[in-house]
Amino acid sequence: MLNEKTIHVIKSTVPVLEVHGVAITKRFYERLFTQHPELLNVFNHANQKQGRQQTALANAVYAAAQHIDNLANILPVVKQIAHKHRSLGILPEHYPIVGENLLAAIKDVLGDAATEEILDAWAEAYGVIADAFIGVEAELYEQSREQVGGWADFRAFVVEKKVRESDVITSFYLVPQDRQALAVYEPGQYISVKVDIPGERNTHIRQYSLSDAPGKAYYRISVKQEDACEEKPAGKVSVYLTEKVKEGDVLHVSAPAGDFTLKQEERPVVLISGGVGLTPMVSMLTTLAEKSARQVTFIHAAQNGNRHALREDVERVTQDNPRVSAYWSYSQPTEQDREAGSFHHEGYIDLKWLQEIVPEKAASYYFCGPVPFMQSIKKALTDWGIPADDMHYEFFGPAGNL
Structure with a gap:
């Protein structure tokens, strides 16, 4: 436990972290990768270049400082990050490296303002926070390793089938190379895929939601090919998987992880997705349709029919199932879409349309997609009066702020 003096010093740095947090975390990663370039095999380089990782860490440090007198308040965030760490292979010996460089x-950013008293307080606080992460992650590693069909590190999987789902999304059906048992997972969870791309100096690891219901003889991921645009460079792993990986190739995969999962309750469920954000939602939908008596409304937004993936999967689930309904919103429908009448709403999902199609307002709402999409959905639900506890969402990549 931290003493009152340490807590007071940490609390006094909150305003400083609010202003300089991102500068500190940017400098942290510069130091970390200079002194430990081997860690470039773990971190997502694209998130580094876009500043997403720096911002996420700054938010985490800021939250820790705010709640240093009651760290139980940030335990849900610790668990969420711990799931990602376990899936990436982060180990206890990494934490002293992080602490030293943080x-x-x-000190580098704040200069003389970072007094010995402040640095000592943060060193003590970091030790407590690191121990919390290490403890949670140890439990997750044990759970992963000890379950039937489980494993703790990365395991070789064969691409049994590769299916083009839309103009931009491709599904990969993965089976264990050793043909041994396959660990079950909760709908909404993800796996990490580790690849060595020819010509690349470092190994790359990316996390992909499992897009089918648990209990199958395979894991399925549905990958959006991230081509280069003004906002960001091309996704190295997604392009490599889509263009180079073939049926019969081997990929190395971590056991399923993640806490974006269905709550155990009997209330109606509303699943809202945008773009490739539908992958965890399809897993949830299929599971609910197969194993639950809950009423489910599935709402998906896509640019048009050419970019609408897994539509047949959803329609197969909803067919002859009065408890489940599905709706499509296209922002830029094609003439073919219009002629076929293959969508229910043109434009972006808005509150007015949600109120028309959601049969019961008192429900649990799950949503996933690009950050602007999730911001819009969260605002619409908030304006409708949906309690924050009934809203559940997942970021693809470092956690952000809606």
Whole structure:
């Protein structure tokens, strides 16, 4: 436990972190990768270049400082990050490296303002926070390793089938190379895929939601090919998987992880997705349709029919099932879409349309997609008066702020 003096010093740095947090975390990653380039095999380089990782860490440090007198308040965030760490292979020996470079980054950015008292307080606080992460992650590693068909590190899987789902999304059906048992998972969870791309110096790891219901003889991921645009570079792993990986090739995969899962309750469920954000939602939908008596409304937004993936999967689930309904919103429908009448709403999902199609307002709402999409959905639900506890969402990549 931290003493009152340490807590007071940490609390006094909250305003400083609010202003300089991103600068500190940016400097932290510069130091970390200079002194430990082997860690470039773990971190997502694209998130580094876009600043997403730096911002996520700054938010986490800021939250830790705010709640240093009651760290139980940030335990849900610790668990969420711990799931990602377990899926990436983060180990206890990594934490001293992080702590050393984080404290040095604070000193580099704040200069003389980072007094010995402040640095000592943060060193003590970091030790407590690191121990919390290490403890949670140890439990997750044990759970992963000890379950039937489980494993703790990365395991070789064969691409049994590769299916083009839309102009931009491709599904990969993965089976264990050793043909041994396959660990079950909760709908909404993800796996990490580790690849060595020819010509690349570092290994790359990316996390992909499992897009089918648990209990199958395979894991399925549905990958959007991220081509280069003004906002960001091309996704190295998604392009490699889509263009180079073939049926019969081997990929190395971590056991399923993640806490974006269905709550155990009997209330109606509303699943709202945008783009490739439908992958965890399809897993949830299929599971609910097969194993639950709950009423489910599935709402998906896509640019048009050419970019609408897994539509047949959803329609197969909803067919002859009065408890389940599905709706499509296309922002730029094609003439073929219009002629076929293959969508229910033109434009972006808005509150007015949600109120028309959601049969019961008192429900649990799950949503996933690009950050602007999730911001829009969260605002619409908030304006409708949906309690925050009834809203559940997942970021693809480092956690952000809606």
